Amino acid sequence: MLSFFWFTGLLISLAILCCLYRAIVGPGIFNRVAALNVIGTKTIILLVVMGYFFERPEFFDIALLYAMLNFIGTLVASKYLEKGQLWS
Amino acid sequence: MVIVDRIVILIVLAGTFVTLAGAIGLLRFPDFYTRLHATGKCDTLGTGLILTGFMVFHFVHYSSTPLVPIKVLILIIFVFIANPTATHAIVKAAYRTGVRPWHLGEKRR
Numbered sequence: 001m002l003s004f005f006w007f008t009g010l011l012i013s014l015a016i017l018c019c020l021y022r023a024i025v026g027p028g029i030f031n032r033v034a035a036l037n038v039i040g041t042k043t044i045i046l047l048v049v050m051g052y053f054f055e056r057p058e059f060f061d062i063a064l065l066y067a068m069l070n071f072i073g074t075l076v077a078s079k080y081l082e083k084g085q086l087w088s
Numbered sequence: 089m090v091i092v093d094r095i096v097i098l099i100v101l102a103g104t105f106v107t108l109a110g111a112i113g114l115l116r117f118p119d120f121y122t123r124l125h126a127t128g129k130c131d132t133l134g135t136g137l138i139l140t141g142f143m144v145f146h147f148v149h150y151s152s153t154p155l156v157p158i159k160v161l162i163l164i165i166f167v168f169i170a171n172p173t174a175t176h177a178i179v180k181a182a183y184r185t186g187v188r189p190w191h192l193g194e195k196r197r
Contacts, residue, residue: 001145004097008138011104015111022114022123027197030120030182034127037174038114041131042107044167045138048160052142060159067166074174082181 005053009046016042033077040070089148096145103137106130119190119197120182128175135167 016039023035044063051059080086110130117123143157143164150156190197 001093004100008100008104011108015108018111018115028120028187030178030187031123034120034124034175034178035114037171037178038110038127038131041135041167041171042111044163045107045135048139048142048163052145057153057156057159060156060163064159064163064166067163067170071166071170071174075177078174078177078181082184 002053005049009049009053012042012046012049016046029081033074033081037070037074040066040073044070092144092148096141096148099141099144100138103134103141106137107134110134120187121179121189124175124179128172132168132171135171136164139164139167 019035019038019042023032023039026032026035044067047059047063047066051057051063076086107130110127113126113130114123117126139160143160146157146160147154
């Protein structure tokens with residue numbers, strides 16, 4: 001079962017590499033913001049896999065915090081790109 | 089025990105397949121809107137499947153701590169609410185700033 005966790009983490013890291021290409025190359029700012037959102041979601045899965053791989057359940061709290069920070073960051077970035085300012 | 093392990097492996101492999109399909113869609117589709125069409129659904133479903141598999145694994149193998157998978161359940165519910173909202177916010181911002189959709193025959197961008 002431990003080797004299966006390793007395999008899952010490897011495949012998710014491969015998906016993160018695919019998204020990183022879009023975040024670096026992607027034309028325009030919106031492609032980059034979308035790719036960063038996708039990378040954050042895959043990081044949540046990777047943190048839970050690491051929590052079961054090392055048998056440390058503290059990683060789930062970090063995953064929850066990371067989910068909230070990723071959501072707020074994407075919302076703030078899209079609002080700034082839409083209106084040009086944050087406080088209006 | 090072995091049968092539950094096989095079920096967990098099946099669920100997690102299905103979630104990994106969906107996640108990889110979303111990543112390939114983000115890499116290959118020709119337009120911004122089509123890319124978000126790929127990732128907005130595949131990420132939500134892949135995260136839900138993989139975390140459900142780990143929740144079942146925890147209930148079987150570490151049954152002395154039954155409160156820990158509640159955190160994973162909260163994580164699943166939060167992702168199912170937050171990820172479509174974030175995708176909708178990005179698409180709305182892009183549409184209002186004038187990113188045009190792609191039509192057949194145009195150049196990829």
